[in-house]
Amino acid sequence: MSTAQHLRNVPIFSDLKDNDLNIIADKMVSRSYDKGKMILLEESQGETFFIIKSGAVKVTRQSDDGREVILAILGESDFFGEMSLLDGEGRSANIISNEDSEVLTLSRSDFLDCLETYPKIAIALLEELAIRLRKSDQHIESLSLSDSEHRIAITLIRFAQELGTIKKGEVTIKNLPFQQDIANMAGTSRETVSRTIKLLEEKNLVKKNKKDLIIFNFDEFRQLFS
Amino acid sequence: MSTAQHLRNVPIFSDLKDNDLNIIADKMVSRSYDKGKMILLEESQGETFFIIKSGAVKVTRQSDDGREVILAILGESDFFGEMSLLDGEGRSANIISNEDSEVLTLSRSDFLDCLETYPKIAIALLEELAIRLRKSDQHIESLSLSDSEHRIAITLIRFAQELGTIKKGEVTIKNLPFQQDIANMAGTSRETVSRTIKLLEEKNLVKKNKKDLIIFNFDEFRQLFS
DNA sequence: TCCTCATTGTGATAATTATCACAAACGTAT
DNA sequence: ATACGTTTGTGATAATTATCACAATGAGGA
Structure with missing residues (x-):
């Protein structure tokens, strides 16, 4: 698949005309990362915008004592790196390749040019950030007032989605x-x-099958825990 | 102070020319809310963008059993309501007036027009959302891996800032x-x-003074808890 | 296959924190 | 100043969850 075709699947670019899409595609560079490789390091300067062509990455923050908080797991057609391009702060999270992954990259200046040239991209990006903020808020809510069973169930719902x-x-x-x-x-x-x-299995809500997990009645499950 | 002068203090409008600022100011309507009044209700449709002219509001989510999670407290020149205008979803949070407050409002269509007409606003707004997302991520981190002393200290740091x-x-x-x-x-x-x-007072890190709280050495305090 | 390393399961115990119950302090209006 | 409602302080107890220790299981390579 061509780079432009990949971009077509990315929400923030999907409104563009073929022509404009090709122009942007030409500016992008493809890179590969093996499973477990660090793609972006916390604290480093943010100079690149990334789109996932294939594979998956995890977005994490690390505390002093080495414990890791996973903020999100991103997959095909998701993007990252925009945060520090936008507000000029350093990276706020580590990005680690969770499987062998291929990504497309765009330089800081090309990215910002895009936003100025195509207001549609900026608006689509606003939409995406609003969605993420909403998810963060839900995440905060669940961490704030649920017991561990609820928090874990909600995490499974996130994975399911x-x-x-x-x-x-x-x-x-x-x-x-x-x-x-x-x-x-x-x-x-x-x-x-x-x-x-194990408890959720005993309640007949989910079932493990090797490396997979089945949620029997997703609507009911969501109702129960959110 | 004129509406345009108020807008001048709002980061997302501060780049505009006086002329454009006046055009936008003309479209805004001022409203007042007494302390404790609900400004926006969770689940209602999002049709308005708000800027705080004076006072303060709290952004909350409410769980079924009535417990409340406070996501943020916003003050003068902060804004809210943009989320559901952007992604079209319903409100994700309640907004309650935390003191007697005056706000400026802009309708959905005027707001979206602004974004199309002035790409600078869209970019400034992206910046702001990036900052908020970053704060959310920190909040999630602190809820995930700190004990209650740390979480409370971090909350005090947020208030201090x-x-x-x-x-x-x-x-x-x-x-x-x-x-x-x-x-x-x-x-x-x-x-x-x-x-x-009380514990933090015994450690000589903070001191209460009537309704105020003093953090003696802010840098040290931050170092200790983040 | 067998071995090894990574992941998962599970009991026992300790630590943290929520909850309940009530007293003290504070603020505001009369 | 008094009285009432709100906010804060604090002890006792219960509930939840982390932690430790180790066994069981699974997956991949020699």
Whole structure:
């Protein structure tokens, strides 16, 4: 697939004419990262905008004592790096390749030019940031007032929405992340994740199948926990 | 002060020429809210953009069982309501007037027109949302991996940055919010806030003075808790 | 296959924090 | 000044969850 075709799938570019899309595509450079590689380091200067062509990355923050908080897991056609381009602050998070991944990159100045030249992109980007902010707010709410069972369930819902496939009410999350990663997103411990998923299985709400997790009745599940 | 002069203080409008500023100012309508009044209700449709002319508001989310999570407290020249204008979703939070407040409002269509007409506004708004997203991420981090003492201290730091006045290293937060509000921001209980602030006083890090709180050495305090 | 390393499961215990109950202090209006 | 409603302080207790320790299971390579 051509670079322009990839861009077509990215919400913030999808409104553009083919012509403009090609112009932007020409400015982008492709890079590859092996699983586990650090793509962006916290504290480094933000000079690049990234779009995920294939694979997945995790957005994390690291505390002094080494504990890791996972803010999000991003997949194909998601983008990142825009934050520090926009507000000029340093990186606020680490980005680590979660699988072998290919990304498209755009330089700071090309990115900012795009925003000035195509107001539609800026507006689409505003929309995207609004959505993310909304998700963050929900995340904050859940961390603030739920017990660990709820927090873990809500984390599973996030995975289902981002990585899941639906088949008549049943959602299958293929390749459920490690318990440690789920714990780092839900703000709890790995052991509690283990015990809680077992509990959800006993309540007949979910079922594990090798590396996959099935949520039997997604609507009901959401109702129960959010 | 004229409406245009108020707008001049708002980051997203500060780049505009006087002329353009006046055009926008003409479209804005002023409204007043008494302390405690609900300005925006969760779940209602988002049709208005607001700028705070004077006073302060709190941004909250409410859970089924009535508990409240405070996402932010906004003051003069801050704005809100842009989220659902941008992504078309319903309101994600309640906005309650925290003091007697005056706000300027702009209709949905006028707001979106502004963005199309003045790309600078869109870019400045992107910047602002990026900053908010960054704060949300920090908030998530602190809720995820800190104990209640840290979370409360970090909440005090947020207040200091938004409401505090500095005098040679010492920050005074005038009119510290109620313990219950602090608890709702820090994701803990009112009693724990009471005990923790006492603890911080015993450690000679802060001092209460009637309704005010003084942080003796702000840099050190920040170092300790973030 | 067997071995090894990574991941998951689970019990016991300790630490943290919420909750309840009530007293003290504070603010405001009469 | 008094009285009332709101906010804060604090002890006792219960509930939740983290942590530690180790066993069980699984996945990938020699």
